[in-house]
Amino acid sequence: MLTDDVRPMTLNGIKSLASQIRKEQGIKHALALDLAAEAANYSNFRNAQRALRAQRAEIADSYVLLTMYWRDREQRRSGRETLRIDLSRPILDICGKLALKNVRGFGDLRMVADDHFVCDTLASTQAYARECLCTAERSLRFMEHIGLQPSRNYRTAYLGNSVTEKLPNSDHATYWEDRASGQFILIDEPYRNAPDEEKRAAWAKQNGWRVIKSAWPGMYNPYACDLYVAGQSSYDLDALVAKINAMSAPLLSEEWPGESSPSLDTFVSPMAKTTQDKRRARCRGTIFPVPSATTIPYRYDLGSSPRRPAGELGVDGHIEAGRILKAALRSRRLPDAACWRLESLRSTLEDWMSLEIGLRQLENFEVYYGEAEGDALYRDRASTSAGMLAILGNLKQLLRAAYPDCAPLRKQIHRIDRSISFIGKTKSR
Numbered sequence: 001m002l003t004d005d006v007r008p009m010t011l012n013g014i015k016s017l018a019s020q021i022r023k024e025q026g027i028k029h030a031l032a033l034d035l036a037a038e039a040a041n042y043s044n045f046r047n048a049q050r051a052l053r054a055q056r057a058e059i060a061d062s063y064v065l066l067t068m069y070w071r072d073r074e075q076r077r078s079g080r081e082t083l084r085i086d087l088s089r090p091i092l093d094i095c096g097k098l099a100l101k102n103v104r105g106f107g108d109l110r111m112v113a114d115d116h117f118v119c120d121t122l123a124s125t126q127a128y129a130r131e132c133l134c135t136a137e138r139s140l141r142f143m144e145h146i147g148l149q150p151s152r153n154y155r156t157a158y159l160g161n162s163v164t165e166k167l168p169n170s171d172h173a174t175y176w177e178d179r180a181s182g183q184f185i186l187i188d189e190p191y192r193n194a195p196d197e198e199k200r201a202a203w204a205k206q207n208g209w210r211v212i213k214s215a216w217p218g219m220y221n222p223y224a225c226d227l228y229v230a231g232q233s234s235y236d237l238d239a240l241v242a243k244i245n246a247m248s249a250p251l252l253s254e255e256w257p258g259e260s261s262p263s264l265d266t267f268v269s270p271m272a273k274t275t276q277d278k279r280r281a282r283c284r285g286t287i288f289p290v291p292s293a294t295t296i297p298y299r300y301d302l303g304s305s306p307r308r309p310a311g312e313l314g315v316d317g318h319i320e321a322g323r324i325l326k327a328a329l330r331s332r333r334l335p336d337a338a339c340w341r342l343e344s345l346r347s348t349l350e351d352w353m354s355l356e357i358g359l360r361q362l363e364n365f366e367v368y369y370g371e372a373e374g375d376a377l378y379r380d381r382a383s384t385s386a387g388m389l390a391i392l393g394n395l396k397q398l399l400r401a402a403y404p405d406c407a408p409l410r411k412q413i414h415r416i417d418r419s420i421s422f423i424g425k426t427k428s429r
Contacts, residue, residue: 008040009273010114011052016276018045062087064140065116065269066109066133069283070123071302079126082267083133083258085140090114094144102150103143104174104219105136112280116269120284122302126260130253138219138250145247146240148176148185167211167230168203169195172220178235185240186230189220195228204230210237215245222250264302294406298355308352309403317402318353319374322367324391325349327378328419333385335426338419345415385423392420 008014014036022032033045042048063086071078087094092114100106109117117136123129143149167173171190178185188211204211211230218227229244231237251257261267264286268278289297295307313321325346328334334342350368366372381387396416403409 008036010271010277011049013274013276014040014045014048062090063115064091065267066136067116067267067283068119068123068129068133069264069286070126070129071264072125077126077262078122078264080261080264080267081126081129081133081256081258082261083130083137085137087140087144089144091140094140095149099150099152102152103136103139105132105139108132109136113269113272113277115271116281118281118283122283122285127253130256130258133258134251134253134256135219138222141247141250142219142244146243147178147180149179151175151177151184153177153184168199172225174219178240181235183231183235185235187219188228188230189218189225190228191221191225208233212237212241214241216247217250219250222252294404295408298351307406307408308355309406309409311403312356313349313352313399313402315357317398318349318357318367319372321349321395321398322346322369323372323375323378324395325368326375327382328388328392330379331382331388333383333388333423333426334419335422338422341415341419345412348412385426388423389420392416392423 008017014033017039018029018032018036021027021035022029025032030045037043037045037048040048042051063084065082065084067080067082069078069080091100095103097111100109100111106117108119108121110120112118119132123132167186167188169190170186170188171194173189174187176185176187177183200211203209209230210233211228214227214229216227217223218225227244229237229241231240264283266278266282266286268281272278272281286302288302289300289307291297291310294310296310298306298308325342329339329342329346346368353367378391381391396413399409399412
């Protein structure tokens with residue numbers, strides 16, 4: 001059985017094992033969660049949740065580690081930067097895992113253990129890697145001390161209610177919510193002396209808001225930018241600004257307190273216990289891509305993750321695919337939702353063609369763009385919704401015959417299927 005050799009030690013590990021059990025045994029996810037929890041020596045999943053969360057809460061020395069790898073091509077150097085941030089409570093008690101994606105500095109970081117986040121993109125320089133991690137630290141400190149949570153509904157709260165226009169001269173803005181009161185808060189960080197203060201004051205008065213400049217240097221670019229707090233007049237903005245002003249000076253990359261390594265070797269945090277945890281900690285940008293049975297990397301270089309199918313459509317196949325796509329994209333019957341999908345497909349297929357055939361052989365003829373002899377027949381067929389559905393169906397068959405089943409191909413087939421769906425809905429109206 002799958003669980004015989006697997007002993008998850010974290011809640012995420014139990015959930016991952018449960019997904020595997022569900023697929024293997026075809027059982028309900030709730031039952032799979034209980035089986036995975038039993039593999040971790042808990043009576044059921046609910047018991048595992050309580051025990052592991054209590055264990056996390058009992059950690060006196062709460063901290064988080066942020067890691068970013070870098071590669072400086074000009075200086076021919078590479079390395080790793082890891083920043084430890086000591087916290088008053090576990091990071092997921094400060095902000096949820098999903099909500100962290102909306103926090104400046106955390107958008108490109110992936111949680112690989114309860115105490116560790118890794119960026120999968122290689123920074124261009126050591127200095128840039130440090131600045132990115134310091135930005136994330138400043139954002140985390142802001143949430144820890146102030147208690148605001150990132151807002152995903154800023155269009156409704158900021159643009160859709162009483163506010164008729166955006167705050168004048170707004171720059172590097174982030175959007176927050178006071179969960180206790182349900183109030184939306186705007187944090188604006190324009191460059192110093194850039195805003196028109198009179199214009200902003202008039203805007204605030206017109207919309208029933210207040211805009212207050214904080215003494216704290218900010219999250220985005222401390223000392224080069226100012227931090228403003230904006231919110232509705234009914235909210236106690238003065239108390240919030242007082243809490244922000246009481247924060248300690250923000251961390252700067254020039255004062256780097258983290259660990260630096262001249263190696264791209266994978267850093268493993270103390271809470272990464274299992275083989276799976278350690279494998280997850282690897283930065284995807286440091287993996288050298290190699291061909292598989294069904295895919296080929298675009299480039300053989302560190303961090304070059306895009307891949308294409310291992311087969312070849314051939315010159316004639318690409319010419320036919322180009323004629324189909326040009327005809328469909330010029331048709332008046334093509335819905336907008338299908339248009340941008342087919343545009344993306346056309347761009348991707350042109351990339352595949354240049355890699356399969358070579359740019360020198362393609363210098364003197366158009367395939368996916370421009371006019372070419374033989375296009376007229378396809379334009380006639382695409383003049384009706386039924387004809388367009390037929391030629392897009394032919395395109396699917398063409399691609400499936402030339403390429404093996406793989407993720408890059410399935411992504412393009414999905415674009416065609418969605419386009420066919422939109423065309424079919426338009427046809428039925």
